[in-house]
Structure formats: structure tokens, C-alpha cells
Amino acid sequence: MVFREKSPIGAASLTGVELRSRRGGDWEKPPADVEAPSIRSMFDALDEARAFDAPAPSVARGQMILRETQGPHEAWAHASGRDLAITQLSPGACPGHLLRVNLGDMGFDAGGFDGDLRVRGSLSGKAFSIVSVLERDGALNQWGHKVDAGDILIIPPGGELDGRFQGRTAYAVVTAPWGLVMQRAEAFGWLADPRFRTETAVYSPPPQARAACRRVLRDCATLMRTMGDGVPASAIDILRQDLLDGVLSAVAEAREPAARRQGVLNAARIVRGAEDFVEGGGARQAVQIEDVCRALNISRRTLYRAFHDLLDVSPKAYLRLKNLSAARARLLDASHRPTTVTQVALDHGFWELGRFAGAYRTMFGESPSETLRAHGGLRR
Template structure:
């Protein structure tokens, strides 16, 4: 990295504002905890390196390919409730190394914060400074979940939570900006090399695997509506097992989970609706809500605005 990071900060008012945790790459992201969505997202860039730092206040599930051409390091900085990264329980300081083109799947409950670093795998030895020699022979083609020693994890997360927002708000000299840019990169490297020395490649817990299979079955845009009985039959699990899996991983039952997915899909439909045929009633029915009044109440409770307000923003 020959130049210093430059930053942009934007507020998060709606779930779709978090669709690019890594700048330039869209992922599927859904809100599953009711309430107005709020937070902030910082994007930094220097040469071919991208940095992200985000905070948000509602439960979300993100899934997709972070980057098609870069390795992405995703760090859980803080969480008020349970979080999982690729079906593995995570705690502040947990890091995932996601190779280019690989899919991630993360769930966060309550207030959470994260940091990310995206880079070309070929530049890793030179990029990571004093840690470069350890990464020279590292295989960054496999997904790795790193749980560093707690003291190291606490130190790195506290440092990033302090440094990145300050850099985004400050005007520094070129030398100062370059110094702190290097500090950010080496903070990630300290965690990554800990994992590569003794990689912890956890197997997804059975409950998380079931939730992931349900996500695969229904898809991000719900091109087909599914009943619980259809899902149980397709996955060859009982209703009790399905309910236990969702309660364990997401903290809500499968019926509520599917309703939240339908609400998120309805929101995307409202944002892209073309008049006059696309009305709130039509979109509600298309997404499995036969009571428009109840749909509006669910929607307002989830997103902090009524569906008609979302539709009007489109026009």
C-alpha cells in the first residue's frame, strides 16, 4: 500500500443502506429484528485495498459473495447478543478470512459493529508489513475462521473501533494518514496470522446447517412462497427440529423468520415498483399477505415507515 487511506462516512437509515459492507460489492442483507434501522458505515480506500467499519442497531442476516476478486477479512468488533459467521458462533475479536469468490453467511442480533479489509491475495506479503513473512506461504484460498487469544482480540477490536472513526473525521498530514493506515492493516494481520499458525476450521453446527438449507431453499427474493410443511418435507426434518434450529441460530421461529424474509422481499418490490399496476395491495398479496392492514402494521414495525411511503419514494 503506497498511499494513505481516504475515507467516506454515511449514515444508515434503512437496511438497504448496508448492502455494500465492502465498497463496490453488493450482498443480500435482510433485517429480522423489528424497529427503525440506524447506524453508520465508513468506507476507506488506498491503492487496491478497501477498509470498512460499520455499526447498526437491529438484527440482520447477510449472505453472498463479499468480493469476486479480493480476499476479505471480516472482523466482529462488538455485539450485544449472539452472532454467527458462516454458521460458527462468533464473539468480539472473531475473524473470518473469505477468499475471492467465496460466499459468506453471517447473522447478527441486536447492536453490532464490524470491520473489514479487502485486498488482492498476491499483495499480502508486502501489504502486511512486519507480518508479511508469515503470510508469504499462507494459503488464502480456503475459508478460515480465527478465534484469537482474548487479550489480542480485545486489544485489536478496541484499537480499530477507536482509530477508524477518528481517521474518517480528521484531517491529517500525509505522513500521519500513512502511519495510521498501516496501523489498521497490521491490526488485521495480527489476528490473521494467529489463525494461520493454528487454523480453527469449525464445522457448522447442525442447527446452523438447517437454517442455511432453508435459506437456500427459499432464496433471497422468494420467487416461490413456502409453507413450513413444505420446508420440513424438503429437508426431511420435523417441525420440532426446525423450530429448535431457528431458535438456536436466529433467535426467532421459522414462521417469523419467513415473514421477515417476505417483508424484506416486499420492500425490495416496493422500491422497484412500476405504476400503475404495482400497488401496496398487489405487492402484499404477491408476498403472501392477504390482510393489507396487517401487512402495513408488520412493515411499519419492521422498517419504521409504511409501505406507501416506500412506494412514493420511488416516484
């Protein structure tokens, strides 16, 4: 079954994970001359069935969501099993598109978005998440490390994304149970290393390996989009194997020490610590910079340098942006948890409602009441 939500662009125009920005730029088209044999044969079978008006294959699993998105919260934060805090750092819309498919105990996401975003939190508390950055046209970092197009992020169960996305980003995410990943990893040499099982890291495969991985991910995404009524049961096992082997094969090629970046660098560690302190303090606006510095045992200068190095904003400005984004996430969730603009503003430390409304409109291009009305909440 496919759920299509406000998607004026047809599925055929969203092949692979190619992102066409509203600002007119195009991502590089997936190569058409080389495809994985199993994916190619599935395309041939699908084309043949359509040519002879054969009945659509039955679907046991393979539920699919395909839609355009107007912001990062609807693409990531509300997905099942995820707990992500997303802070928009620059004003403006963050348009994108999203493909999400249920492959039984595995999941697959592919899509893209525009924006300048701080993203922190868990993609899955119980499963491995393997994130491939397919394209980017701005800076991207995770755990303080620079991430390039073609790099792969490994996040064990309970591990966190922790970084910043700038500009346009196209991505794919394979989520799989820990046991399944370990079983498949044993076929790839050094991936049986315990560090692979327990530590978040950025891997940079050599050019040929990263190109092959991107090709597999694009082919699988294209196939799923083409099967507009859902993925048939006969295709799911092939997709599961191709997706997991495709990303693990690329990671296995990143053998050199320079191809593996792990741990949280100092600036990222300071920003994380400041966020944790503020979140633990309850009254967000009441927290003073001096309180944060004392809690982290660092100087004011060190705190400001960390925030500017990682996010290009001061700690105080970031706290305000974080609260605005949290307020927007709450308003977007009003269909499930009815609320009012006043209540949301007060809950997130904004005591002057006029200033809150003005800052919200400047950041997100609409008033808080417009967001609330559009998502089925109550307004006062």
C-alpha cells in the same frame, strides 16, 4: 471527496468506530495512550498544517462516505460489489453510522448499528474480506459459531457471511485483492497455509493481539474521519499497510486449534438449505414446510429446532420476515427502479395489501407508501 448524507452528528463526535446508541448506552472509548507510530505522525502532520492554515493536501484517491444510517440495507446491501440478503428479525429501527473509504484496490468500512438481523451473502466476489468485531452487547454468530468482541472473520473471494447480529455491534472491514493478501500473509508464518486462502473461518486472537488490532483499526478510522475532505494520496499507502498488517498480525497469533472455528455447523447448514430451497422455488408463499423437509431429508422437528436454535423463530415466521425485509429493500431502491407498493407486495408473496401494510408498519415503524415516497418511487 466526501459525501455526507443526512448527518446531523459532526464527524468529530464519531471518532474511531465508537457507537453511541440512540438508547443512551456508550461503547468503550478507544484507548488514547497508545497509538501506532505511523498513525500518530500523520495526526501530528495534520495538526501542524491546520495550525498554520496550510492548504489542504491534494486528493488523488481516498473518496469517502460518512453518514448516519436508519437501517442495515443502506449500510451494507447497496455497497458496490456486495450481494447481501438482510432479514430484520425483531420490530424497531436499526440506527447506526457508517464510514466507507476507497483506498484504491483496497477498501475500508467502519461503523456500527443496532438491531436483530440475519445477514447472509457475499461481501466481495473478487477480494478478501477481513471483518473485525470491535464491540458487541448482544449475541453474534457466524456459520453457527459464537463470535466475541475482538474476533476476526476471514472470508475469501466469493465466500459468504452467514449469521445473526443481535443488539449493538461495532465493526470494521478491510477488503483487499487476493494477490495482495497472499503477498502480505507470507510474512506471518502459518498464514501461508492453503486453508487460510480458501476457507471462511472465525479467529480468536489472544487478548494482547486483539487489543493491538482494534487499536490500529480505531486509529485509522479516527484519522480518516479527521481528514474531513478526503484522504490525501500521501496517506493512502500508509493506511493500506497499517490496516492489512494490523488484521493479519492478529490472525497470525490465533495458532491454537481452539482459536480457529471453521465450517458450517448443523443448524446453520439446515437454515441455509431451507433458504436456498425457498429461493429456488419462485413462489415463496406457496412453499410448504413439508416440501422443505423432503428436500433436505430431515424431520419437521429437526427443521424447527434448527431455526429456533439459530434465529429464535419458526421456519414459517422467518419466511414471512424474510419477505418483509426483501420488500423493504425493494422500496428503498425505488429511486433506481421505480415501482408501486402493490407490485412490491405481490412480488414478495403478500396478496392482502392491508395485512402487508400493517405488518410492514409494525416491523419498520412506517408504512410502505412512506418508505416509497421518501426514496423517490411511484405510489399507487
